[in-house]
Amino acid sequence: MGPKEAGRENMNQEVRNVKKKWWIALCSSLLLLTSLAITAKGATVFWEPMTYYNSQTWEMANGYSNGNMFNCTWRANNATFTNDGKLRLALTSPSYNKFDCAEYRSKFTAGYGLYEVNMKPAKNVGIVSSFFTYTGPTDGTPWDEIDIEFLGKDTTKVQFNYFTNGVGGNEKVIDLGFDASQSYHTYAFDWQPDSITWYVDGVAKHRATKNIPKTPGKIMMNIWNGTGVDSWLGSYNGANPLYAYYDWVRYTSN
Known part of the structure; x- marks a missing residue:
């Protein structure tokens, strides 16, 4: 040349x-x-594919434990993104009988509306993979929470629950007809002043109408292993690493 x-x-x-x-x-x-909120027909729509860490919108819990039934420490480096554009929350063990877990949450709060997630939970006895809204005393508010929880002991089922000013006991377990850990599906709840309706792949599965929470909360996702709650989760066997995957999240206000 x-x-x-x-x-x-x-x-x-x-x-x-x-x-x-x-x-x-x-x-x-x-x-x-x-990831920006847009307005359509009076509703605010927030939609974000979980392809990268948008620090303007999300934060990762890091360096502490919720204690009680949570047998792990939240670690920011346990929330990563896969090459095919998914958020991956990990449960790992840095040393014998010690465990690290992951929690991903919005920096903003949201109130009444439709919450949706496309996800794939982890499968193993003694663990939880979740999508939920939460606010509580650490935020200077009552404890209000709405849950979609997968108990790793049986991922052919999903558990719906909610807390209003710290009062829970509203668990409802639904048979899915498939193993949620094997493929991505869309799970949702529509939170209104007088009701909460949960959906699986667009089909309504459960509706609650009593003592509905009213305080706006953060949108949250996590994976963790339990202790002292064997009757609920089963006894965690120490298996790791375990992963829950999240494809996208959407919130549509009233």
Whole structure:
């Protein structure tokens, strides 16, 4: 290759590099736009694919434990993103009989409306994979919570639950007709002032109408192993690493 040809090739390579950087920047901008709230027919819609860590919208619990029935410590590095664009929450063991888990939550709070997640929970006795809204004393509010929980001991079922000012006892276990740990499905709840209706793949599965929570909360996802709650979760056997996967999250206000 002569000097002219080499120079021309170097110039072409520089152009390709510029185009590549421009394309990456454009894609990143489009991803950011997907997470912005938009208004349609009076409703606020928040939708975000779980392809990367958007620190403007989400945060990772790190360096502490909820205690009581939670037998692990939240670690930010246990929330990662897969090459095919999924949020992966991990339950791991850094040393014998010690466990790290993961929690991912919104920086904003949301109230009445439709909450949806496309996810695949972990399968193993003694653990929980979840999607829920929460607010409580650490936020200076009453404890209000609405749950979609997968008990790893039997992922052919899903548990729905809610707390109003700390009062729970509203568990409802639903047979799915499939193993949730084997493929992605969409789970949702529609929270209204007088009711909560839970859905699986767009089909209503359960409705609650008594003592409905009213305090806006954060949108949250986590995976953790239990202790002292064997009658509920089964006895955790120490198996790890275990993973729950989340494809996308959407919230549509009233």
